[in-house]
Structures are given as structure tokens and as C-alpha cells.
Amino acid sequence: MEIRDHAKPWRTQRGVYAIEFAFVFLIIFAMLYAVICYGFLLTMRMSLQNAAEDGARAGLRYQKLLVDRTxxxxxVAVQRTDWLPTGLRLNRNVEAIICVAGADTCPPGTPPCGADWNNRCQMVVTVTVGGIEAVFPAIPSFAIPDRIAGKASxxxxGRAL
Structure with a gap:
């Protein structure tokens, strides 16, 4: 018996579809994983920004002392970041600073707080989270930041002081 010519190419192509599917699946899965991880990273970044803004708004409420405002x-900023995973909650840093004259965090020559427009105070709330690579272990470290932050001022x- 002789082998027909039209049957020969079919036998040499056996399994090619499985190999093509494996390559395409890996690429599509990597892209999907990156979209999900970066979506979560951007969600965390926006959440930190909202926590800083809520903290700054809470500092605007009337308090007798500037220390009470901070x-x-x-x-409030700590409370708004309680949804973070435990590992990130341990690596968060929340600072609420009122910029007054003579403080290290203020530019030199900042006037003291007072009722005059030129003597206004500035509150800066910064929420920073580090150790993000622990949440996304499969992504190479060059592809994600080591920390993210939200900042509001x-x-x-001064009339309310």
C-alpha cells in the first residue's frame, strides 16, 4: 500500500494547535494579570488620596488647639486606610502637619498663624504605604513602585484659632 500525498501534511501538523494555544494563552493571561494588578494598585493610590483629603477636611473642623486639629x-486618615491588607497596614505612615512659623516642615519665613490672610496656616496630610511588592509577588520589582502616597493640603x- 502506498501513502496518499494529501494525508501526509495532516499528520505532520498534529498538535500544532495546542502549542499555539499555549503561547497565546500565556500572553493573554499575563496581560489580564497585569491589568488586574495595576487596577488594584491604582485603587490603592486613589484610596490613599481620598484618605489624605478626608483627613485634611477633618482638620478644618473647629478645634481649640492646633494639636487637636492634627x-x-x-x-481620620488612619481610619480611612483600615481597608488595606494587613501587610500594607503595618507599613503605612500617616502624617498630619500644620505648617506654622519656625516648624521644620515649613519653608523658611513662614508667618505665625493668625486671623490675617498673610498669617494663615496650612495643614498638610500625607498617607504613605510601603511594601507593595509583598501584595504582588509575581510581578517583577521594576514594574511596580515600592511605595505609594496620597497628599492633601x-x-x-486663622480667625477660628
Whole structure:
């Protein structure tokens, strides 16, 4: 018996579809994984920004002392970041600073807080989270930042002090 010519190419192509599917599946899965991970990363970044803004707004509420304003701003910003995974919650840093004259965080020559527009105070709330590579272990470290932050600042009305 002789082998027909039209049957020969079919036998040499056996399994090619499985190999093509494997390559295409790996590429599509990697792209899908990257979209999900970066979506979660952007969600965390926006959440930190909202936490900083909420903390700054909380600092605008009337308090008798500037220290009470910073404490309230800090507490609200911490409360808004409680949804983070435990590993990230341990690596978060929340700072609420009121910029007054002579403070290390303020530019030189900042006037003291007062009722005059030129003597206004500024509150800066910064929420920073580090150790993000622990949440996304499969992504190479060059592809994700090592920390993300949200920052908000508000001017305080000196008449309310």
C-alpha cells in the first residue's frame, strides 16, 4: 500500500494547535494579570488620596488647639486606610502637619498663624504605604513602585484659632 500525498501534511501538523494555544494563552493571561494588578494598585493610590483629603477636611473642623486639629486629621486618615491588607497596614505612615512659623516642615519665613490672610496656616496630610511588592509577588520589582502616597493640603482660617 502506498501513502496518499494529501494525508501526509495532516499528520505532520498534529498538535500544532495546542502549542499555539499555549503561547497565546500565556500572553493573554499575563496581560489580564497585569491589568488586574495595576487596577488594584491604582485603587490603592486613589484610596490613599481620598484618605489624605478626608483627613485634611477633618482638620478644618473647629478645634481649640492646633494639636487637636492634627490629631483629628491623623485619626481620620488612619481610619480611612483600615481597608488595606494587613501587610500594607503595618507599613503605612500617616502624617498630619500644620505648617506654622519656625516648624521644620515649613519653608523658611513662614508667618505665625493668625486671623490675617498673610498669617494663615496650612495643614498638610500625607498617607504613605510601603511594601507593595509583598501584595504582588509575581510581578517583577521594576514594574511596580515600592511605595505609594496620597497628599492633601488645606489652608486653615486663622480667625477660628
Amino acid at each position: 490629631t483629628k486629621a491623623h485619626d 488645606m489652608l486653615l482660617d
